[in-house]
Amino acid sequence: MRNSLPVAQAADLSSCQAGEVEFTIRPALPSDDERVIQIAAEGDFDNCDSVYLSFIRATGQLLCATVDETAVAFAGMVPVADIAMVTDLFVAQAARGQGVGGRLLAELLAGRTQSMTFSAQHPAAQSAYRRAGMAPRCRMLYLSGSAIGGGPKLVPGGWIHGRDELVGYFVGRGAVITPNAVVLIGATGVEVLRLDAVNAIDECQQLLRAFEAGTNVKLYVPEMHPLAAWLLAQQFVITDHDLLFTTDAVALPATLAALHPGLA
Numbered sequence: 001m002r003n004s005l006p007v008a009q010a011a012d013l014s015s016c017q018a019g020e021v022e023f024t025i026r027p028a029l030p031s032d033d034e035r036v037i038q039i040a041a042e043g044d045f046d047n048c049d050s051v052y053l054s055f056i057r058a059t060g061q062l063l064c065a066t067v068d069e070t071a072v073a074f075a076g077m078v079p080v081a082d083i084a085m086v087t088d089l090f091v092a093q094a095a096r097g098q099g100v101g102g103r104l105l106a107e108l109l110a111g112r113t114q115s116m117t118f119s120a121q122h123p124a125a126q127s128a129y130r131r132a133g134m135a136p137r138c139r140m141l142y143l144s145g146s147a148i149g150g151g152p153k154l155v156p157g158g159w160i161h162g163r164d165e166l167v168g169y170f171v172g173r174g175a176v177i178t179p180n181a182v183v184l185i186g187a188t189g190v191e192v193l194r195l196d197a198v199n200a201i202d203e204c205q206q207l208l209r210a211f212e213a214g215t216n217v218k219l220y221v222p223e224m225h226p227l228a229a230w231l232l233a234q235q236f237v238i239t240d241h242d243l244l245f246t247t248d249a250v251a252l253p254a255t256l257a258a259l260h261p262g263l264a
């Protein structure tokens with residue numbers, strides 16, 4: 001497991017100055033979770049919790065910037081093959097615009113040649129990702145619509161497309177898996193967390209038929225994938241969007257039609 005070294009080890013510490021702020025960058029520890037969760041909430045990431053942070057720590061890297069040993073920012077990433085997928089970049093409101101986020105991102109991606117993220121529309125986030133060598137590629141649409149009903153119920157089965165640690169995390173959160181889809185069924189509707197299929201439109205149609213007509217269905221689809229246009233034609237609406245930023249030569253697999261905007 002990465003990031004398990006004690007905080008006092010010099011190799012894990014990096015002292016920085018940006019503008020008027022002097023801060024230290026180090027691995028974010030479980031003892032930082034409470035403060036990290038507050039910083040996430042200030043950036044509208046309301047579902048951040050210790051289970052999520054443990055997952056990032058265990059499978060990737062979670063760093064924080066501290067002033068007087070208190071976190072003022074955090075950043076996370078998980079590896080997707082050779083690509084560093086930036087999962088989080090959040091700076092406490094009072095510390096924004098002073099270089100902390102940019103410096104933290106640089107530290108997170110040090111030594112990485114390939115990276116990607118789904119950026120929120122915050123202008124500083126987009127500047128930070130450009131500075132880190134990424135460029136915007138396409139919109140990631142947050143789509144919401146209704147199930148059609150009338151089809152066979154979902155038959156759970158083993159997922160066959162890799163990222164097993166991520167799918168395991170989703171299952172731990174209560175998701176149901178089929179060979180091509182990861183679906184979270186909640187009280188207010190269904191969230192498709194991953195859909196990977198050669199014929200994604202057929203697969204999605206089966207999903208929409210598997211749930212009672214009118215059930216709310218949410219999913220996150222790169223705008224360039226044909227599934228996006230198909231869902232819009234089925235009266236799905238765009239409720240929000242992020243921007244996919246990547247370094248050169250990074251592309252999403254063509255079969256990956258829906259994915260989680262935070263974890264890819």
Ligand SMILES: CC(C)(COP(=O)(O)OP(=O)(O)OC[C@H]1O[C@@H](n2cnc3c(N)ncnc32)[C@H](O)[C@@H]1OP(=O)(O)O)[C@@H](O)C(=O)NCCC(=O)NCCS
Nearest residue numbers: 043090091096097098099100101102120122123124125127
């Ligand atoms: C996005 C965020 C992490 C950036 O961190 P930060 O410490 O505020 O940013 P920095 O001071 O390091 O600046 C990073 C870049 O943004 C630019 N910038 C900073 N504030 C800006 C603003 N208000 N408007 C436009 N650009 C801005 C800086 O000039 C810098 O660009 P450069 O490297 O080309 O000079 C932070 O503002 C934040 O937490 N925002 C809310 C949560 C969020 O949207 N997170 C991103 C999730 S994808």
